[in-house]
Amino acid sequence: MQKSISLDQIEAMDSRERVNLINAIVGFKCVNLIGTVDTLGNENLAVFSSIIHLGSNPALIGFITRPDSVERHTLSNLLETGSYTINHINSAIYKQAHQTAARYDKSTSEFDITGLHALYKDGFTAPFVQESNIQMAMKFKQKIDIELNGTILIIGEVQAIYYPEDCLCVDGFIDIEKADTITCSGLDSYHSTVRLDRLSYAVPDKAVRSINLNYVE
Amino acid sequence: MQKSISLDQIEAMDSRERVNLINAIVGFKCVNLIGTVDTLGNENLAVFSSIIHLGSNPALIGFITRPDSVERHTLSNLLETGSYTINHINSAIYKQAHQTAARYDKSTSEFDITGLHALYKDGFTAPFVQESNIQMAMKFKQKIDIELNGTILIIGEVQAIYYPEDCLCVDGFIDIEKADTITCSGLDSYHSTVRLDRLSYAVPDKAVRSINLNYVE
Numbered sequence: 001m002q003k004s005i006s007l008d009q010i011e012a013m014d015s016r017e018r019v020n021l022i023n024a025i026v027g028f029k030c031v032n033l034i035g036t037v038d039t040l041g042n043e044n045l046a047v048f049s050s051i052i053h054l055g056s057n058p059a060l061i062g063f064i065t066r067p068d069s070v071e072r073h074t075l076s077n078l079l080e081t082g083s084y085t086i087n088h089i090n091s092a093i094y095k096q097a098h099q100t101a102a103r104y105d106k107s108t109s110e111f112d113i114t115g116l117h118a119l120y121k122d123g124f125t126a127p128f129v130q131e132s133n134i135q136m137a138m139k140f141k142q143k144i145d146i147e148l149n150g151t152i153l154i155i156g157e158v159q160a161i162y163y164p165e166d167c168l169c170v171d172g173f174i175d176i177e178k179a180d181t182i183t184c185s186g187l188d189s190y191h192s193t194v195r196l197d198r199l200s201y202a203v204p205d206k207a208v209r210s211i212n213l214n215y216v217e
Numbered sequence: 218m219q220k221s222i223s224l225d226q227i228e229a230m231d232s233r234e235r236v237n238l239i240n241a242i243v244g245f246k247c248v249n250l251i252g253t254v255d256t257l258g259n260e261n262l263a264v265f266s267s268i269i270h271l272g273s274n275p276a277l278i279g280f281i282t283r284p285d286s287v288e289r290h291t292l293s294n295l296l297e298t299g300s301y302t303i304n305h306i307n308s309a310i311y312k313q314a315h316q317t318a319a320r321y322d323k324s325t326s327e328f329d330i331t332g333l334h335a336l337y338k339d340g341f342t343a344p345f346v347q348e349s350n351i352q353m354a355m356k357f358k359q360k361i362d363i364e365l366n367g368t369i370l371i372i373g374e375v376q377a378i379y380y381p382e383d384c385l386c387v388d389g390f391i392d393i394e395k396a397d398t399i400t401c402s403g404l405d406s407y408h409s410t411v412r413l414d415r416l417s418y419a420v421p422d423k424a425v426r427s428i429n430l431n432y433v434e
Binding site for chain 1: 218219220221222223224227230231232233234235236237238239240241242243244245246247248249266267268269270271272273274275276277278281305308311312315316317318319320321330339351353358359361363365366368370372374375376377378379380381382385386388389390391392393394398399400402403404405406407408409410411412413414415416417418419420421423424425428
């Protein structure tokens with residue numbers, strides 16, 4: 001049977017319960033680790049689950065961060081250096097990824113705490129997560145303040161993409177399930193995926209059909 | 218072996234290939250059906266995969282829509298009425314959901330085309346998807362133009378939540394996997410999920426542990 005929760009009930013809820021509810025209700029979330037470093041060399045790694053594709057040309061990705069009234073190392077580092085990395089989470093590292101959400105002071109590196117390894121490559125300022133199968137180098141482009149609740153949308157442009165060679169398809173699609181990328185729901189539930197199908201481009205008056213995954217040889 | 222794609226290579230790609238690549242690389246996406254109706258009663262239903270949780274108090278959800286230089290019925294309808302619904306996609310309806318992405322004219326209802334049923338309830342203006350297991354009534358709050366690429370962030374507040382009664386946990390978490398909610402990657406790959414674990418709140422110097430799913434009786 002279907003049940004419902006009204007706006008009045010949402011507003012009257014215990015705050016922790018409401019956080020669990022509203023974070024879950026949005027659907028499965030795009031969860032990644034964001035790596036940064038400040039100009040003194042202090043590294044930071046943090047899990048973010050409000051990440052969105054904004055456009056492909058230019059290749060823009062956005063993420064939401066809480067107000068910077070409290071210390072937010074990811075935000076201050078990327079504003080300072082203009083650089084950050086986005087690293088996919090896989091089934092071998094999701095517990096370490098979750099642990100990065102704990103509050104450490106700025107001199108503590110979440111890489112050290114979790115045992116994940118910072119990887120510097122191709123002259124890029126920010127550290128990648130070595131254990132991540134898909135990694136992106138990002139350049140900060142814009143910060144948009146969302147006045148409704150004081151959150152911030154950070155927009156960056158993809159500078160480079162690193163991926164396992166057997167996961168790229170001939171049409172540009174990267175099979176992130178094959179790369180063991182996972183998703184999350186709510187604040188704390190982690191899920192691997194099982195492909196139902198890949199569907200053809202939708203046009204009027206034509207039934208969608210399955211399309212094959214043709215990997216680049 | 219790991220391979221890489223540089224910014225120059227991204228910019229030089231065939232446009233369709235780049236769209237497939239950048240849509241996939243962000244991670245698993247939050248995909249939902251958005252239902253609207255205009256003041257003349259023309260219904261619209263469209264699949265959106267750039268949806269994000271913005272905050273829990275107030276309960277705000279955002280989604281990205283393309284520029285309104287071409288006809289965008291979801292956008293014009295929700296600006297006209299202030300109302301829309303967000304409906305989770307499950308394994309029984311993902312093909313119909315995908316088909317809503319085809320371009321139909323305004324007088325054509327994607328409900329009629331796909332066989333999904335419009336459901337009006339509790340005095341809410343916009344139609345819900347009857348076949349969707351988790352549904353939300355949304356009130357339009359703010360439109361933010363993203364000048365970098367001409368996309369638009371639409372922010373709405375949750376007015377009501379409808380869910381299967383056996384999916385709510387005592388701590389407010391809704392088990393969307395139990396409700397058969399699915400996720401997508403890229404523009405066209407649909408995936409069901411398998412829970413790895415639900416993890417305890419992360420605090421420094423304490424290992425995360427599994428937490429039980431205690432459903433409301």
